Amino acid sequence: MEKAAARVALTVAGWLTVTVLVGPGVANAQEHPRALKELVTRLNVSDRGIAAWLEKLGVRPTGPVGERLLIVDSAGEPIVERNGGTSAVVLDADLDRVLCTPGTSAVLVHNHPSNVGLSAADIGQLSKPGVAAIAAIGHDGSVFIAAAGRGTDRDFLQARQYTQALNEVRRRLQAEWPSQNVSISVSDAQLNHLVARALAQAGIIQYWADLRGDTRASYDLAAPVFNRVVAGTAAYLRQVEKPSLSAHRFTARGSG
Numbered sequence: 001m002e003k004a005a006a007r008v009a010l011t012v013a014g015w016l017t018v019t020v021l022v023g024p025g026v027a028n029a030q031e032h033p034r035a036l037k038e039l040v041t042r043l044n045v046s047d048r049g050i051a052a053w054l055e056k057l058g059v060r061p062t063g064p065v066g067e068r069l070l071i072v073d074s075a076g077e078p079i080v081e082r083n084g085g086t087s088a089v090v091l092d093a094d095l096d097r098v099l100c101t102p103g104t105s106a107v108l109v110h111n112h113p114s115n116v117g118l119s120a121a122d123i124g125q126l127s128k129p130g131v132a133a134i135a136a137i138g139h140d141g142s143v144f145i146a147a148a149g150r151g152t153d154r155d156f157l158q159a160r161q162y163t164q165a166l167n168e169v170r171r172r173l174q175a176e177w178p179s180q181n182v183s184i185s186v187s188d189a190q191l192n193h194l195v196a197r198a199l200a201q202a203g204i205i206q207y208w209a210d211l212r213g214d215t216r217a218s219y220d221l222a223a224p225v226f227n228r229v230v231a232g233t234a235a236y237l238r239q240v241e242k243p244s245l246s247a248h249r250f251t252a253r254g255s256g
């Protein structure tokens with residue numbers, strides 16, 4: 001663990017260089033600002049790149065299906081590795097300490113056998129000061145990557161911000177079911193991705209995703225509905241999160 005921690009520290013410089021180079025991009029409220037796109041490029045999540053990641057994560061066409069976590073630097077080089085169960089990887093105390101150390105700038109890459117997007121617990125990792133980004137790679141090749149945004153409330157990202165987004169996305173999806181423009185199963189398959197998109201559109205996190213295979217096909221079945229749900233949820237979040245989203249602008253204080 002000590003050796004791992006040292007390597008984390010050594011790799012910080014590379015990530016910081018990236019951050020400094022593209023720093024101003026972080027400030028805008030797009031779903032994937034320039035800083036995150038730089039990271040996506042460095043991680044290489046092209047078709048061939050994804051095959052290499054799944055290989056590194058130990059995903060084989062046959063054999064046991066479980067989650068594995070790789071903590072990498074900004075160039076995608078592994079620093080720490082952990083094996084998990086079928087649907088989660090438990091972070092031990094030593095590793096958690098590393099992720100909570102400011103300046104570590106770790107990128108967490110793990111696989112999702114079920115192909116769904118980043119979970120509440122995944123997004124919650126972004127509240128740790130040593131975590132630069134988290135990526136989930138579905139076994140169908142879909143990629144989901146998130147980083148903290150200007151509106152991230154590190155004390156309540158998972159407990160309040162994520163929960164509010166989740167509840168609102170669920171509510172809006174359920175309201176769409178009677179129209180038969182979206183099924184319950186397709187809603188479930190896309191839920192995590194939609195919540196992350198809404199959080200990003202509201203400026204709470206940064207988010208980049210590339211859907212492939214069945215995940216892409218299921219999204220395309222109801223894309224107009226999903227865009228409507230995401231836009232509506234983002235507007236709701238901007239409203240309820242007004243104080244934390246505008247806290248960085250002195251002039252905006254007191255106007256809400």
Ligand SMILES: [Zn+2]
Pocket residue numbers: 110112118119122136
């Ligand atoms: Zn996950």
